[in-house]
Amino acid sequence: MPLKFETYHxxxxxxxxxxxxxxxxxxxxxxxxxxxxxxxxxxxxxxxIGHLFEFDAKGTLLHDLHxxxxxxxxxxxxxxxxxxxxxxxxxxxxxxxxxxxxxxxVTFSAVPFLQVPDHIGGVVHDTANNRFVGMNWGSRTFxxxxxxxxxxxxxxxxxxxxxxxxxxxxxTGKAVCGGVASLTVGSAPVQLGGLSLLDLRTLDxxxxxxxxxxxPAGNSVTRNPVWLSTDHxxxxxxxxxxxxxxxxxxxxxx
Numbered sequence: 001m002p003l004k005f006e007t008y009h010x011x012x013x014x015x016x017x018x019x020x021x022x023x024x025x026x027x028x029x030x031x032x033x034x035x036x037x038x039x040x041x042x043x044x045x046x047x048x049i050g051h052l053f054e055f056d057a058k059g060t061l062l063h064d065l066h067x068x069x070x071x072x073x074x075x076x077x078x079x080x081x082x083x084x085x086x087x088x089x090x091x092x093x094x095x096x097x098x099x100x101x102x103x104x105x106v107t108f109s110a111v112p113f114l115q116v117p118d119h120i121g122g123v124v125h126d127t128a129n130n131r132f133v134g135m136n137w138g139s140r141t142f143x144x145x146x147x148x149x150x151x152x153x154x155x156x157x158x159x160x161x162x163x164x165x166x167x168x169x170x171x172t173g174k175a176v177c178g179g180v181a182s183l184t185v186g187s188a189p190v191q192l193g194g195l196s197l198l199d200l201r202t203l204d205x206x207x208x209x210x211x212x213x214x215x216p217a218g219n220s221v222t223r224n225p226v227w228l229s230t231d232h233x234x235x236x237x238x239x240x241x242x243x244x245x246x247x248x249x250x251x252x253x254x
Contacts, residue, residue, distance in 0.1 A: 001248045005055070010224055019105075100114040162193065
């Protein structure tokens, strides 16, 4: 299903009944690599606009909420707990900083919930254990915060298959994470996609499945936004892998 609006660089996806919510980053000035490092970072912050889009089942844009402030403009993968959307917005560079927002999907009111001294690219609300799990740039580190945002744990991610991009809570105490790894085979760039079932207590992958499908543009189907659900006994995967003039792809198995 083609989306009937400019999508920029999509990041995360949530479906609520017949509506969809999708985060995206609009880059107005791209970050530039620094060699040597500039102010302790490997690149400049660049500039841009963070978006939270709402669209309907026909791909028509219903709402566009701008998120972030200053150099914090990159929204990531996000979660929905039945009441709120939990959306991280970070600087577009590793080892930076981020704000996690609590957003009401009915009123679109956004309240800053948590400030983190790192780039946070994804957040899951672990409702079974009343805590939040986040992951940084490339999902190399997991963070665990309590119900009020107090830090509880910081651990290395043992999963080395793909970088998680978008994760969502699954009852009970699990999360499904989609992601992609950018590889080079010979001299050719290759995107390898995957889905992982994550145990939110141990932060280990219970199971990981490679996803080899590509879009006509050559992107892995699990590049950034993924939404996995069960509909009438069928396992349904919905993804938005491509930028700008994007398409929502739906896969069903059952």
